[in-house]
Amino acid sequence: MSKETITSPSTESLAEAAKAAQGKGLPPVHLWTPDLSGDIDIRIARDGTWFHEGTPINREGLVRLFSTILKREGDDYFLVTPVEKWRIEVEDAPFVAVDFEAEGAGAQQSLIFETNVGDRVVAGEETPIRVERDEETGEPSPYVMIRDGLEALIDRKSFYRLVETGEAQDGWFGLWSDGVFFRVIPAEDMQVDDGE
Secondary structure (H helix, E strand, C coil): CCHHHCCCCCHHHHHHHHHHHHCCCCCCHHHCCCCCCEEEEEEECCCCCEEECCEECCCHHHHHHHHHCEEEECCEEEEECCCCEEEEEECCCCEEEEEEEEECCHHHCEEEEEECCCCEEECCCCCCEEEEECCCCCCEEEEEEEECCEEEEECHHHHHHHHHCCEEECCEEEEEECCEEEEEEEHHHCCCCCCC
């Protein structure tokens, strides 16, 4: 069958493929390299909401299944199975970190993030935290790596809580997790009263 005659799959057929591939743990999407099947009208908004043909996908289980077959190549995102590869649109990051737990303190601290699709990850060397700042407003956009190039935007309430666990080191205000110090903002840019 030529690519010209392939039509976009329904969300149900992708879900069936995801279920079949999932088994235990996450599917090995890094091993799946089918040719591009085309583009599918699925979009992940900045707030983590998934849309299909402009309508929110309200079935949480379906969104979670899709999240397990998500793959990033360069700046593009795809839903993949062993035999299909559909490009989707991601406005910012594919996931949102909606909560975290802090265990320990200082350099011994571990930050455990939870995403909107149920992933849990400890920030560390392989799963770093990074912060982008808007050039005009200086507003931070913090991210944590979840897996294989797929990041989660850390939501505002969690970021404010994270800042409370931070400290200054080598001219930077940042966060410790799993033995790694993640720079957030130059210490001189922090507006903190002496004694706090």
